[in-house]
Amino acid sequence: MTVRKNQAVLTAEEKRRFTAALLELKRSGRYDEFVTTHNAFIVSDTDHGERTGHRSPSFLPWHRRFLLEFERALQSVDASVALPYWDWTEDAGRGVRSPLWAPDFLGGDGRSRDGRVTDGPFAASTGAWPITVRVDGRTYLRRALGAGGRSLPTRAEVESVLSMPVYDTPPWNSGSDGFRNHLEGWRGVNLHNRVHVWVGGHMATGASPNDPVFWLHHAYVDKLWAEWQRRHPGSGYLPAAGTPDVVDLDETMRPWHDTTPADLLDHTPHYTFDT
Template sequence: MTGQATATPTDQIPAHPPGTVRHRISAAKLNQHQLDSYREAIRQAAQFSPGDNRGFQWFAGQHGIPGNFCQHHVQSEHGRRFFLPWHRAYLYFFELALQDLVTDVTQPWWDWTYDPQNPTWIPDAFDAASIDGGAPNPLFRQPIDVRPRRPGQPGATVRAQSGPDPRVQPTQEQVDALLAEGDFFTFSLELENYHDAIHGAVGGTMANIAWAAYDPVFYAHHTMIDRLWSMWEDQHGAAGPTPDMLGEALPPWGMTVAQTLDTGTLGYSYAATSVRVPGTA
């Protein structure tokens, strides 16, 4: 498949139909149809050339190499303030791109909260190398197709950690305490710390900002981050980004911070986000 790359994805990816709200689901709770649809969307997205802004390689390249648009891990507190809005816009357009290929797909989240009674790690959907009698699982590994090739560029994604790590996974009590934090910037920075720890614990490609987004589990990880922000918004209302941030652009997405603040307007929601309900993660 081929297409014309543009500065932002909005020229080729339509907005969701007005009034349509789709529910993002835990990767551990996907039924077979939902899992098959998501795998098929990723498989098709991976067929586009790296320069085509409808494809997996293009989206992965906006986070690190070659686009380098990621708004956090920069050497200023100003940049870190946009960690949550930038990634919400990123996931929004990524999910729209998948829905352009498989209509009913939604982006699942990976709940990496540590439960000592039931320790889990990467969901099975992302952790099996093959499916359907030996076919490659598109959620397990993807090539890294940056052209021209960069020094040290891996040929494909890899992961180094194969099991749960209670040293870095927050417990439910820690997550609850984080959600109770009333200051947006404190909440964002603490959530970013958990985010960084999970990236490091997965290891391999996920531990390198240049290549992390080429691993499909990256998107499930960041959807969990977005879910926690959505839960925080439900609890704290308007106590989010300050007015001076609202008009700031989030390149290359063609959105401002203000346009990321209502997931309903963006056409998606998370089940049971206003309160913690056992069994809904």
């Protein structure tokens, strides 16, 4: 059984294996296929039209399937690898000083003049992480940690969202009330979106998976969904049926033809979390 661990407790060998698997997926071209898919859905998901991966109830099951596909790709390189998660509440007070950004793991902040990441395994100088799915002409990984003016979410803010008893509400978009939209970050204290902006650089664009921290961020968002489910066993995925433009409980989610939100409500057949 795959166990997803807090990145803060990974051993040096686990970090090495994880980054090596990422680099191999990049070398083979498979990594950029995931970036392309995510970017396409960011562009196509709108508040007043069809929406699947973002601004919609299926934000959470869509990303659960997306992460599962990516984790399986990593495991095809190294069967010992699992996606770690980044509990950003633990770093709310230390920001760029987190071990996450160390040279032996994800590398650090981008330089001030252009955002270019200059250390770690994904720095442009290594030649191993060219950005090919681009939002502009720059071919190197970019970050601007904390430059967006907001801090990382705190545990108290997370608790305020986990306490919400209803999964989602009409109009089923970025204007909705309920747990999903407050976690996604279009309303309230803003959790998921806020972290993307805090990291900055590629994470603040539709091509956010260009930064490997994307996977650790979304693994934690997924963990928060699982935690919400445990706290609210009587509150299920909404909407159930008959809703235009969004994915109902038993409707398939693009780009897959074999997965509905109902299929992904329980993560335990696929992986567990360390705590």
